[in-house]
Amino acid sequence: MRLERDERSLLAYFPSSTRAQEAINALQEAGIREVQFDRVGRFGTRYNDQYNNPLANQASTITGLSLYSADINPLVKTDTRALLAADPSVSGVGLKNYGVAGNEGFLVTVVTSPERVDEVREIIEAHGGRL
Template identity: 75%
Template sequence: MQVEKGEHSLLAYFPSSTKAQEAVSALKAAGITTVQFDRVGRFGTRYNDRYNNPLASQGNTITGLTQYSADVNPGVKTDTRALLAADPAVSGIGLKEYGVAGNKGFLVTVVTTASRVKEAREILEAHGAML
């Protein structure tokens, strides 16, 4: 995503992927189409490459469910896995004011013209974004 001359970018952080996806849909419905959705994390992990549903016995690791790290190579040293498992995001212990990007680990990036910045901002804020 590149910002051209005369365009502006907005970086909006959300507490959940659901709210972020709703904002993306609302932006696109309003005709603002240069929108990107990402997850922000501390551990450099990616979205799971495979479906990760514990209710269907497909949750391979607790860190995969809580930190999107199920695609970490199983050959990774056990001390690394122990550190991931010790994170408060896994146990819930110590979660008060703990998290990523101010407890808002989902990022929506918008590029639009100067004339539509206010409209895009209002849509994002209406869906709970922190800009």
């Protein structure tokens, strides 16, 4: 996104994709159209529902569930997968606020006019987002 001279951007972090999506829906209902949803993490891996869904019995790796990395090719990137598996968040021994996936790994970016910044902030905070 590129901001115009009279636009403002807000970056909001959410603890779950469900809360982020609820905020996006509320923003769009309020007439805010420039909204983008992303997942963020420390390791450059990306979330993929096809591989990281334990409810559908598709959790092929432990790092896929905790670090969203199950779609990393196991034959080509064995060193990457081994390093990810060594992360404390994978073993369940992660420290409080360590940054495990799902802590605040969901980013909503909003672009709006200066007059609507307070309204956007209220919607985001009402849905559990942190600016």
